[in-house]
Amino acid sequence: MNDTEIGRNRAESQRHSSARRWQGGAQRILGAFIENPVALMLVAVWVMFPLLNRMFLTGNNIITLLVANAFFAVAALGETFVLMTGGIDLSVAQNLTCSSMVSALAMISYQRDAVNAVLNPGGKVLSLTELASTPGITSQMIESAVSGSAGGAILVGSVVAVGMGLLFGIINGAAVGMFKMSPFIVTLGTQLLARGLSYVLSNGHSISGTPRELTNMSISYGLPVTSQLVLPWVVFIMVALFVVFGLLLEKTNWGRYITLTGSNPEAARYVGIRVPLVIFSVYAIAGLLAGIGSFMSIMCLGTADPKVGDPLLLPIIGSVILGGISTSGGEGSVKKAALGILLFATIINGMTFLNLTLSFQQIILGSIIIIGMSLIARIGYRKG
Amino acid sequence: MIKAKSMLTATLALFVVGAGVLVVGHAKAASKPVVIGISTDAGYPARGIEVIGIYEKAKSNPNVKVIEQNADNDSSKQIQQVKSMVDQGATAIVVCAVDMNAIKTALDYANQKHVIVTLYDRFVDHPAVKFVGGYDSYKDGLKSGEAIKGFNDGKPHVVFELVGNLADTNALARRDGFHKVIDGEKNLKVVQIQTDWSTDKALAGMENSLQKYPDVWAIFNASSHMDGSITTALKEAGRLKKRGEPGHVILVSLGGEPPGMQTALDGYTDVFMVIPFDEMGAQIYDAIMKLANNESLSSNKYYCKTFPVMGSEVEKRKEEIFAWRYRDLLNK
Numbered sequence: 001m002n003d004t005e006i007g008r009n010r011a012e013s014q015r016h017s018s019a020r021r022w023q024g025g026a027q028r029i030l031g032a033f034i035e036n037p038v039a040l041m042l043v044a045v046w047v048m049f050p051l052l053n054r055m056f057l058t059g060n061n062i063i064t065l066l067v068a069n070a071f072f073a074v075a076a077l078g079e080t081f082v083l084m085t086g087g088i089d090l091s092v093a094q095n096l097t098c099s100s101m102v103s104a105l106a107m108i109s110y111q112r113d114a115v116n117a118v119l120n121p122g123g124k125v126l127s128l129t130e131l132a133s134t135p136g137i138t139s140q141m142i143e144s145a146v147s148g149s150a151g152g153a154i155l156v157g158s159v160v161a162v163g164m165g166l167l168f169g170i171i172n173g174a175a176v177g178m179f180k181m182s183p184f185i186v187t188l189g190t191q192l193l194a195r196g197l198s199y200v201l202s203n204g205h206s207i208s209g210t211p212r213e214l215t216n217m218s219i220s221y222g223l224p225v226t227s228q229l230v231l232p233w234v235v236f237i238m239v240a241l242f243v244v245f246g247l248l249l250e251k252t253n254w255g256r257y258i259t260l261t262g263s264n265p266e267a268a269r270y271v272g273i274r275v276p277l278v279i280f281s282v283y284a285i286a287g288l289l290a291g292i293g294s295f296m297s298i299m300c301l302g303t304a305d306p307k308v309g310d311p312l313l314l315p316i317i318g319s320v321i322l323g324g325i326s327t328s329g330g331e332g333s334v335k336k337a338a339l340g341i342l343l344f345a346t347i348i349n350g351m352t353f354l355n356l357t358l359s360f361q362q363i364i365l366g367s368i369i370i371i372g373m374s375l376i377a378r379i380g381y382r383k384g
Numbered sequence: 385m386i387k388a389k390s391m392l393t394a395t396l397a398l399f400v401v402g403a404g405v406l407v408v409g410h411a412k413a414a415s416k417p418v419v420i421g422i423s424t425d426a427g428y429p430a431r432g433i434e435v436i437g438i439y440e441k442a443k444s445n446p447n448v449k450v451i452e453q454n455a456d457n458d459s460s461k462q463i464q465q466v467k468s469m470v471d472q473g474a475t476a477i478v479v480c481a482v483d484m485n486a487i488k489t490a491l492d493y494a495n496q497k498h499v500i501v502t503l504y505d506r507f508v509d510h511p512a513v514k515f516v517g518g519y520d521s522y523k524d525g526l527k528s529g530e531a532i533k534g535f536n537d538g539k540p541h542v543v544f545e546l547v548g549n550l551a552d553t554n555a556l557a558r559r560d561g562f563h564k565v566i567d568g569e570k571n572l573k574v575v576q577i578q579t580d581w582s583t584d585k586a587l588a589g590m591e592n593s594l595q596k597y598p599d600v601w602a603i604f605n606a607s608s609h610m611d612g613s614i615t616t617a618l619k620e621a622g623r624l625k626k627r628g629e630p631g632h633v634i635l636v637s638l639g640g641e642p643p644g645m646q647t648a649l650d651g652y653t654d655v656f657m658v659i660p661f662d663e664m665g666a667q668i669y670d671a672i673m674k675l676a677n678n679e680s681l682s683s684n685k686y687y688c689k690t691f692p693v694m695g696s697e698v699e700k701r702k703e704e705i706f707a708w709r710y711r712d713l714l715n716k
Contacts, residue, residue, distance in 0.1 A: 053472065061471045070462035204551030206459075208485040215489060301459060303485035306551075313457040348461070352468040358427055358454040 007300040015069065015300050017285030020238045037375035038323055038339045041368065049350035056353050059229045061178065066231075067218050070238040071096070071296035071337075076316045077245055078169075078289030080337040081282040082183075083320060084249075085262045086329025087176060089286045090187040092316060093309035094194035095168040099294035101198045103161035104207040104304035107153040109210065114149035115142060128198050128209075150211035157210070161295035162288060168194060169287015170280075191313075207304040215302040245285075246334035258282060263330025319344035343372075386615030412653050413663035418445075418476075418676055420669070421469030422452040423462055425506075429714045430609070430641055430661055433706055434504060434517075435478065436713075437665025448673075457534055459483035466490035476672040478498035484508045500675045503670050506553070513684075516670040517530040517664040520687040521554040522636055524657060525561025525606070531636045531655040531692060532602050533565055540571050546614070548606050551578045558606045558638065568606075575600075579610060586610040586637075598623070602634035608644020608656070615647055626651035627695050638690075642714050645707035648698040657694045662706040663688050 075092050082089040082134075082316040116125045119137050128146070131137055168190055175186040213221075222232035249255035260268040261278045269275050297308055323340020325332035347368060351361045401529055420438060426430045435452070442448040452467060455462030459482040466477055467490055475496055481487040484506055494501050497514035504517040532543060545562065548555025564575060575597060577589035594600065601612055616625040618633060625632040632652075637644045640658040648656045668684040672679055693701050702708040 049639070055472050057473060061468065064464060064467040064471065068460060072460070202551075206485045208481045219489065219492070248639075278491045297460070300489070301463065301486040302489045303483065305486050307457065307460050307483070308459060311456060311461070349464060350467065352453055352465050354470060355451045355453070358456055369523075 027274070030183060034183070036324065036336070038336070038343055038372055041372060042339060042343045042346065045346050045350060049346070049353060052350075053353040056350060059225060061230060061349070062354075063229065065345055065349045066235045066238070067300055068349070069341070071240055071293040072233045072302055072312060072316065073341045073345070074241055074293040074296060075290050075312065076320050076341050077241060077334065077337065078286035078293075078324055079316050080320050080323075080332065080334060081245075081249070081258060082256050082286045082319075083325045083327060084329055084332050085279055085282050086265075086327075087279065087282070088187065088317070088327075089172060089192055089283060090167060090184065090313065091172060091188075091190035092286055092290045093225050093312035094191045094198065095165055095287060095290040095309075096294045096297060096312065097306060097309035098194035098201075098306040099161045099164040099167070099291045100197045100297050100308065101201045101306065103157045103199060103295055104166045104210050104298055106160040107157035107214075108207070110153045110156045111146055111149045111209075114152060115145040118145045118148070146211075150213045153211050154214050157214070157298070158295050161298075164289040165231075165291015165294060166284060166288045169284040173280035173283030174286065176283055177276040177278075180276075183283075184295060195309075198309075201264040202304070202306040205307060206301075206306060208302070208305065210298050214299050218296075218299040228300075234296055237292075237296060241289070242334060242338055245289075246338075247276070249334050254281070256359070259330055261329070262326075315344060318369055322369055324376055343368075418448045418673075419469075419472065419474045419598065420448065420450045420672060421466070421474035421477045421479060422450065423466050423469065423479045424452065424454050425462065425480045426457050426600065427454045430639075431480065432713065433661045433710055435668070436710070437709050438478065438669045439665070439666070441666055441669040455482050457482055459486040462487065463490040468612045469498050470494050470499050472481075474499055475522055475676055476502060476673070478502050478504060478668055479508075479684045480504050481508055500672055501561070502672060504664055504668060514675055515668065515681060515684050515686075517668045517686045518688070519554060519659060519690070521557035522561040522564075522661065524690045525558035526564055527561075527566025527690060528604055528606075528636050528638050528655075529562040530548055530655055531657065532604055532634065533569055535602065535634050535654070536569055536572065538571055541573070542599065543572050543574050543595045544590070544597075544600055544603045545574050546577050546579050546586055546589070546603070546605045546607075546610055550578070552581070555606060556582070560636070562604055563608075570601075579606075581607060581610075583613045586613035587617055590614055591620065594618070594623070596622040600633055602636070605635065605637040605644075606639070606641075607661070608637040608639035608647070609641040611635075611647040611653070612643040615650075615652060624652065627654060640705055640707050642711065643709045644696075644716050645702075645705060645711075648693070648695055651695065653695045653698070656698055656705075657690055658693055658697065658705050659690045660688050660706060665696070 005341045055061060075096050079089055079092050112128060114124060115128060115131065119131060119141060120126060126134065128142060131142055132139055171189055172187055175181045176183045218234040220230055224229040224230050249258065250284045257268065257278045260273060261275050265275050298304055301308065319341045320337050321327060322344060324336040347365055351364060399522040420442065422435050422438065439450055442450050453465040453469065455465055462482045463486065466479060468494055469477055477499055479487060487508055491501055491508065491510045491512045500514055501512040501513040503513055505517055507518060543566065547559050550556065566572060577586065577593055579586040579589060590613055596673065598621060603615060605611060614635065615624055623631065623633055623641055635653045636655045636657065637647065637653050644656060647653050664686065667696055671681055694704065707714060
């Protein structure tokens with residue numbers, strides 16, 4: 001064999017090995033898609049919608065999509081943990097509503113007191129409207145005092161929102177984990193409790209007057225992408241929560257306990273896992289995340305809306321299940337839940353661009369959920 | 385594995401076919417310079433009638449395209465829908481807000497992109513708003529009170545008042561206007577029935593109130609879509625009588641929706657206060673076209689002019705009532 005032949009053989013062998021590598025890579029990608037059909041559906045919709053309307057793939061719309069679904073996604077993240085233990089939290093959406101009400105009232109009350117402390121020290125606490133009609137106090141003075149108290153109000157509001165959400169979570173967790181009550185009944189009860197409280201607190205009206213700086217965190221405060229475009233902080237909060245809780249589920253013993261408790265609580269008990277405590281913790285986490293979501297909803301809406309949670313519960317549960325989180329527990333990950341949530345949010349956003357009527361949107365969304373679930377069920381069956 | 389692959393292929397094929405159909409449809413609608421984006425709070429028939437004038441006028445102008453989204457009473461979804469319409473290049477948006485505070489972030493967004501902002505039904509205090517079409521609900525309540533007052537014979541009587549959702553400014557204004565007149569009629573005892581605009585609650589409230597006040601003399605219905613609940617409850621109590629028959633209960637119904645129209649045609653209504661919902665769309669369209677051409681508006685508000693139709697005249701004047709004119713659309 002001369003040098004030319006050796007060189008030819010070597011080149012041939014390199015071509016073969018590169019083709020094999022490519023083939024192997026393609027097979028791996030195909031395999032990954034077969035294992036996770038939601039990812040494939042996600043790719044399909046992200047290819048389809050820009051073809052149908054080129055404005056879908058603009059920075060503005062992607063930011064709109066992320067911001068509009070930020071609080072929904074965080075609430076759904078909490079539901080993921082509950083579903084993974086084989087439970088269900090029906091109160092998560094109304095917990096979000098109620099926590100946002102309490103938080104907004106706390107912020108408004110804090111700001112009123114803070115403005116009074118500056119402009120009307122020692123006097124009877126007056127509302128901002130009453131202060132505006134007080135001689136010697138101008139609207140500029142009030143605006144300046146309101147602006148000065150925004151930081152404190154946001155801090156108070158965030159603590160109250162998280163605390164309120166956590167409180168509902170602890171009630172659910174204690175009843176389900178410690179007292180072995182049915183999660184369906186317990187969380188249905190707390191759902192009604194939270195909804196009723198929201199209406200008592202708000203009298204059915206949305207609560208406005210929260211700091212403008214808070215709303216700006218979903219509009220203009222954030223990371224500048226271009227001179228015209230800002231990726232708002234609310235999106236970073238959502239991503240950070242997904243990363244942190246994803247790591248907690250995958251990399252910690254607690255995460256492994258959740259998976260084992262969900263797949264076989266008896267086995268979990270035998271290996272020494274304190275199952276009631278694990279169940280308590282997931283409901284508490286769901287409550288905590290609903291509380292954070294409630295604060296993010298005020299950021300996104302600029303108000304605390306007593307109806308904000310009404311349409312959220314089914315999309316929360318549906319999107320998480322669509323992502324591949326098993327309702328019987330023990331199966332799933334934060335990554336999968338994120339894919340399901342993103343798919344759900346993308347379809348809703350994309351259908352807005354197609355200007356489909358609400359009825360058609362619901363038909364398409366329902367069909368996609370059925371197709372996705374069938375594929376997931378089929379793959380689960382094949383795996384045995 | 386093969387089955388899973390074929391299912392995946394089928395899914396992809398479904399998307400591709402769907403995409404193909406929609407691409408073709410979409411291409412036909414391209415290159416329209418004036419885009420009007422309508423965002424409604426919910427999808428009940430009267431909402432469609434409110435904006436029908438926009439569609440009717442746009443039909444005669446090939447340069448105008450109308451897109452519409454229904455928020456299904458979800459304020460967050462409505463914000464996303466309005467922003468998406470702005471991103472799609474809407475020249476103007478026409479919004480009926482789910483939440484009058486939450487919508488402000490979307491109005492800010494539209495304003496930043498120099499989109500003409502108009503509202504209907506729900507007034508929102510926002511500097512971006514250039515035109516509002518709505519109702520003078522206080523005046524409507526006042527006129528309804530006057531109608532009941534017109535039947536007052538000075539004897540002690542019980543009047544049922546069906547009140548709407550207390551979180552709705554229109555419901556509150558109708559209630560307040562009605563009481564402004566009726567509270568001065570000292571011989572009339574008003575019994576409020578809370579409905580939340582729900583026909584079920586209206587029926588339950590009527591049934592309960594009729595148990596306590598079977599001799600009710602008159603009823604004011606703040607929205608005629610609940611007239612069916614009134615007639616059902618009266619029938620159950622043996623009080624459903626036509627105008628002119630002994631024991632007839634006076635009915636003043638405000639709105640003009642199909643159930644009210646039917647009740648009036650059946651002879652049970654004394655005064656049908658018709659709000660011409662269908663006028664509003666055309667007014668909004670005209671305002672948008674003027675603003676798009678940088679013309680100024682003579683007024684930035686339009687109130688639909690409610691008119692009374694006496695029960696005896698309903699048959700003769702039915703062509704004036706939107707529920708009759710658009711009956712095919714409304715009864716679908």
